[in-house]
Amino acid sequence: MMETDFDLKWVAFEITPRCNLDCIHCRTNASMQLKDVLTFKNITDTIDEIAKEFKPVVVLTGGEPLLRNDVFEIADYIRAQGMRVGLATNGTLVDYSKALEIKRHIDIVSLSIDGSSSSIHDDFRHINGAFDKTIKAASIFKELGINFIVNSSFTKRNQNDIENTYRLSKKIGASAWYMFMIVPTGRGADINDELISKTDYEKILKWHFYMELKEKDIFVRPTCAPEYYAVCDIEARKNNIDYTRRNLSFSTGGAKGCLAGQKIAFINYEGNVKPCSYFLRDAGNILEKGFLDIWHNSKIFKDMRNFNSYNKKCSTCKYINVCGGCRARADAYYGDYLAIDPYCFV
Numbered sequence: 001m002m003e004t005d006f007d008l009k010w011v012a013f014e015i016t017p018r019c020n021l022d023c024i025h026c027r028t029n030a031s032m033q034l035k036d037v038l039t040f041k042n043i044t045d046t047i048d049e050i051a052k053e054f055k056p057v058v059v060l061t062g063g064e065p066l067l068r069n070d071v072f073e074i075a076d077y078i079r080a081q082g083m084r085v086g087l088a089t090n091g092t093l094v095d096y097s098k099a100l101e102i103k104r105h106i107d108i109v110s111l112s113i114d115g116s117s118s119s120i121h122d123d124f125r126h127i128n129g130a131f132d133k134t135i136k137a138a139s140i141f142k143e144l145g146i147n148f149i150v151n152s153s154f155t156k157r158n159q160n161d162i163e164n165t166y167r168l169s170k171k172i173g174a175s176a177w178y179m180f181m182i183v184p185t186g187r188g189a190d191i192n193d194e195l196i197s198k199t200d201y202e203k204i205l206k207w208h209f210y211m212e213l214k215e216k217d218i219f220v221r222p223t224c225a226p227e228y229y230a231v232c233d234i235e236a237r238k239n240n241i242d243y244t245r246r247n248l249s250f251s252t253g254g255a256k257g258c259l260a261g262q263k264i265a266f267i268n269y270e271g272n273v274k275p276c277s278y279f280l281r282d283a284g285n286i287l288e289k290g291f292l293d294i295w296h297n298s299k300i301f302k303d304m305r306n307f308n309s310y311n312k313k314c315s316t317c318k319y320i321n322v323c324g325g326c327r328a329r330a331d332a333y334y335g336d337y338l339a340i341d342p343y344c345f346v
């Protein structure tokens with residue numbers, strides 16, 4: 001990637017820390033006891049600032065963003081600046097009237113589904129009945145013609161259900177299925193022993209490659225598994241497979257495994273800016289500095305774009321331009337975001 005390629009294409013904005021669920025892997029430690037920190041003005045000032053240079057897709061997330069009364073006003077404001085708006089929801093608060101509002105104000109919805117049955121999903125989300133409500137939300141979206149994707153997070157607890165969850169996502173009419181590999185942070189740190197092993201991680205990525213080759217109806221992508229891009233190349237060469245990745249609309253616009261700090265950014269509920277949502281460190285805070293100042297000038301963001309600053313194994317690796325390793329995982333394991341990705345098996 002050239003320095004000029006580092007345009008902001010996608011930003012996740014955590015507009016609330018409040019949530020009606022209690023997910024085991026929540027990066028935010030979200031809870032109904034917490035209070036919103038960012039005001040409508042804090043949020044829209046930041047959108048104004050971003051709009052001076054970029055027109056990214058802005059994904060409203062949380063916590064549960066639908067708990068914020070002004071969520072659709074925020075969405076309208078973002079659209080008025082010429083940007084598209086996503087909504088990342090657990091779906092449990094969606095009924096017909098909420099879905100109609102979503103249809104009016106939001107361009108793309110992502111639903112979180114972490115298993116193909118209520119026992120698996122509800123165990124992960126610590127609330128009985130969450131699965132049924134989320135599936136109901138999906139059926140309402142489908143009926144109303146609302147474009148939605150499914151995000152699924154996996155640990156040892158639900159890794160045997162990966163294929164079933166993919167099939168379920170297809171069945172309920174999602175336009176894409178994104179398989180997230182959990183990176184320890186927030187409550188995730190407590191589930192370190194629950195993380196999928198490195199050996200299984202490699203097997204799962206290989207499974208995904210062959211599944212993706214056959215999948216023609218929906219878009220699929222492993223997320224926060226940058227080694228996938230190396231796996232695709234290795235498997236395709238080994239077996240003489242002609243392989244071209246399809247582009248996703250509403251994607252981050254790049255064909256690289258990790259785009260954190262390069263094309264994407266995350267703003268948490270306190271205004272802290274990070275290269276991605278799993279990143280432990282903050283690069284700055286929008287209540288103290290402009291977003292663009294942080295994007296252009298903070299050390300973390302600059303390091304993320306300088307591949308020569310990465311550990312030697314990555315910086316000299318032939319896959320540096322398509323993988324680059326997970327910097328958040330390196331930081332969580334070694335306290336150094338430029339270290340080798342502990343899950344690199346290449």
Ligand code: SF4
Binds near residue numbers: 223
């Ligand atoms: S640093 Fe890791 S967790 Fe963050 S976007 Fe990149 S791959 Fe995903």
Ligand code: SF4
Binds near residue numbers: 315317318323344346
């Ligand atoms: S060495 Fe780094 S860039 Fe190469 S495959 Fe491993 S994590 Fe990716």
